[in-house]
Amino acid sequence: KAGVTQTPRYLIKTRGQQVTLSCSPISGHRSVSWYQQTPGQGLQFLFEYFSETQRNKGNFPGRFSGRQFSNSRSEMNVSTLELGDSALYLCASSLRSSGNTGELFFGEGSRLTVL
Amino acid sequence: AQTVTQSQPEMSVQEAETVTLSCTYDTSESNYYLFWYKQPPSRQMILVIRQEAYKQQNATENRFSVNFQKAAKSFSLKISDSQLGDTAMYFCAFMNFNKFYFGSGTKLNVKP
Numbered sequence: 001k002a003g004v005t006q007t008p009r010y011l012i013k014t015r016g017q018q019v020t021l022s023c024s025p026i027s028g029h030r031s032v033s034w035y036q037q038t039p040g041q042g043l044q045f046l047f048e049y050f051s052e053t054q055r056n057k058g059n060f061p062g063r064f065s066g067r068q069f070s071n072s073r074s075e076m077n078v079s080t081l082e083l084g085d086s087a088l089y090l091c092a093s094s095l096r097s098s099g100n101t102g103e104l105f106f107g108e109g110s111r112l113t114v115l
Numbered sequence: 116a117q118t119v120t121q122s123q124p125e126m127s128v129q130e131a132e133t134v135t136l137s138c139t140y141d142t143s144e145s146n147y148y149l150f151w152y153k154q155p156p157s158r159q160m161i162l163v164i165r166q167e168a169y170k171q172q173n174a175t176e177n178r179f180s181v182n183f184q185k186a187a188k189s190f191s192l193k194i195s196d197s198q199l200g201d202t203a204m205y206f207c208a209f210m211n212f213n214k215f216y217f218g219s220g221t222k223l224n225v226k227p
Binding site for chain 1: 150160172213214215
């Protein structure tokens with residue numbers, strides 16, 4: 001069973017540009033959530049999508065957006081990049097059913113550097 | 116709001132010894148899940164151990180065990196017989212209503 005796949009793995013952008021990151025969840029998982037990981041801050045929750053609907057949202061500015069497609073693949077977009085957006089962006093998928101015990105399955109992340 | 120605090124940014128332990136990583140959380144909820152996740156260098160984050168808040172018995176997974184103190188809102192991870200492969204960032208996490216809150220992480224170095 002394939003794991004969570006994130007692309008691209010590494011990317012470098014300049015301030016003001018925008019970026020789109022992609023995440024393919026484990027087959028059968030309908031929930032995809034995104035996290036920003038920075039040193040000292042741990043993982044900060046961005047948003048969660050379930051069946052193409054945003055179910056939860058963290059405290060990030062509107063420059064951060066996402067969507068989920070009918071095949072459960074998800075994308076997140078960051079517009080007008082700032083230096084502080086440099087981070088590892090992690091995607092995680094889960095079953096999110098009524099009997100869900102909560103385990104998240106993470107991808108390897110997309111490391112974004114903003115110059 | 117739920118918060119998770121890991122007060123030890125970095126720890127070291129000798130191979131084969133035991134180490135305990137601390138985690139405290141703050142919530143007004145009574146039903147929730149707690150987790151420890153491990154992130155090896157340049158590798159995917161994986162689940163180490165999970166604890167349901169309604170269970171009084173502490174969870175155990177091989178060399179990994181937790182000390183769950185619900186009243187104190189404490190959830191520490193004990194790693195016995197530490198191995199070099201245990202070197203990683205460890206994140207404590209709280210889940211309620213399918214929303215996760217992570218601590219800032221503890222970097223564990225296992226020394227030969």
